[in-house]
Amino acid sequence: MRTDQQPIRIALFAPEGRMGRVIAEAASSDPNFTIDAEHGDVLVDFSSPDGLRGSIDRAISAGIPLLVGTTGLGEGHDSLIADAAKIIPVLKAANTSLGIALLDDLVERAARILGQDDWDVEIVEAHHRMKADAPSGTALHLGSAVERGRDMDAKEELGRCGTGLARETGSIGYSAVRGGTVAGDHDVLFLGPEERLILSHRAESRSIFARGALAAARFLVGKPAGLYSMRDVIDAR
Template identity: 70%
Template structure:
């Protein structure tokens, strides 16, 4: 398999290059089987254009994307395979499934959900794309849209029924910590994931690339990668 990186000199680009070399996967500029983008939201349109012009599947691991970016990806997925992954860790993919199942079983009448994430000092977006992804999984489990509380500050902040709260911590060299709190009457369930280095995201990205190689057009996620394993 051959992959091409949109931002080969970035932190994730370098990690993927190292993982690819260890796995015997070629990193090329042209003629790739899969295009991998861990760059910035402003670069997404150019990445999509490159994927469409070369008829190459595209893996997007960029965070901080908005609804407009999502629509661009969904539109492109009618012509090429697109996999959007705010987090390419296989462990986070499993965590997402567990969060959805827990939310479905526990419901929202007596169980509140809070999501806390921590990342390195250089991360520019908050809450993390992974935290928001986990929140969406909880909403799917509950079968309802939730009001998002994106960081509390001030007074008169009594919790709304069914809302999902987010808190972000930034500092040091933290690769990525995520905790999903299910807070019920006299008990708590906490589902957690700890990333110890970027290598786990790189290995997950390569697993996703293997999944995408030769894949029919469509809009995919890491859940599809897990299911195909």
């Protein structure tokens, strides 16, 4: 049992993974957190879609909250998360950057104001050469913000190539760039008559995702069972 004066104990589901190491480093430099593989207050999973069931089972067994930062999840994984959220608090985040969480809010507001008949939406993302999924989970998450703002389900236009590709009104276009060591760039373009609005975020280091993950872990401690998002984290700040 922890007290408010004790550091929050972070258990990493994939401690040797890229994000696991970055989160461990961030926690080691913050006196409000500590890494505890056996007795965590929060379980953090940045592993792979195949590992999700294992992290859910572990969190439920321990009776602790779960932060899911894994990308590339499908509908079956969403069902697993929804079921787990009936038992424990679960925060699912395609991107744990606090800046991306704020961008999500701005995109939703822009989509609500800029109507689909006059304003087309394109989302462009760039990541390092080793990223295995495209479009990125963050790009799709930002697309969902557009849909919420416009109260609609939009057709996805992915990686256009060929002829006869005039865009459909109300659709969302996605473009993915891969190469080098890019930590993550995202641009949401609202393309209107004779003007453009571009909302952008640039990740310069994976440390921003680690800091956001720690903020999310702090948020989860003491929360009731349910499904949470990074929007909840920034709304609570």
